[in-house]
Amino acid sequence: MTDESEVKVSLADEPATIGSKRVLGIVPGKPIAGERKEPAKKDMVMVWPHLLVRHAVAALGALITVLVVSVFFDAPLREIANPELTPNPEKAPWYFAALQELLSHFHPMVAGILVPGGIVAGLIALPFLDRNPSLATKSRKVAVTAFTTFMVVWIILTLIGFAFRGPNWGWVWPWNEWHGEL
Numbered sequence: 001m002t003d004e005s006e007v008k009v010s011l012a013d014e015p016a017t018i019g020s021k022r023v024l025g026i027v028p029g030k031p032i033a034g035e036r037k038e039p040a041k042k043d044m045v046m047v048w049p050h051l052l053v054r055h056a057v058a059a060l061g062a063l064i065t066v067l068v069v070s071v072f073f074d075a076p077l078r079e080i081a082n083p084e085l086t087p088n089p090e091k092a093p094w095y096f097a098a099l100q101e102l103l104s105h106f107h108p109m110v111a112g113i114l115v116p117g118g119i120v121a122g123l124i125a126l127p128f129l130d131r132n133p134s135l136a137t138k139s140r141k142v143a144v145t146a147f148t149t150f151m152v153v154w155i156i157l158t159l160i161g162f163a164f165r166g167p168n169w170g171w172v173w174p175w176n177e178w179h180g181e182l
Contacts, residue, residue, distance in 0.1 A: 095158075097162040
């Protein structure tokens with residue numbers, strides 16, 4: 001155990017010793033390149049109350065907006081769920097609508113395994129296919145084309161599966177209202 005009297009810390013040329021151990025050196029803080037930048041007091045803003053009050057006001061504004069919209073507009077809900085009767089059409093959530101649309105056109109092995117697997121493999125291979133070191137969008141033709149093509153196809157399939165499919169997975173225009181079986 002070291003005693004307080006044994007501790008000797010020096011910023012001079014001689015090395016500092018702490019007990020029986022020798023400290024290699026204590027270097028006063030100085031950046032390797034450039035000068036140390038001290039923040040100006042006028043640029044500093046405290047998190048409380050400045051930032052948190054703004055976040056609280058934004059959250060309350062969003063909450064009040066949702067509350068007002070929910071009071072004046074009814075949600076398009078159906079009857080209570082019946083576990084003995086499956087609705088026609090049974091649709092996946094919107095984020096799986098493109099995959100369900102693919103399943104309606106292709107074999108489940110193709111639409112459920114090969115296409116998603118190909119998408120993941122393509123995303124993994126994309127950095128190796130587009131070796132351009134530039135980060136500018138104009139010079140990344142392969143990555144931009146691949147991603148844009150994927151997104152356009154996926155959004156179109158999602159819209160078709162979500163908005164244009166009716167009973168028995170038939171084509172129904174969104175402005176034609178239908179109830180039950182057609």
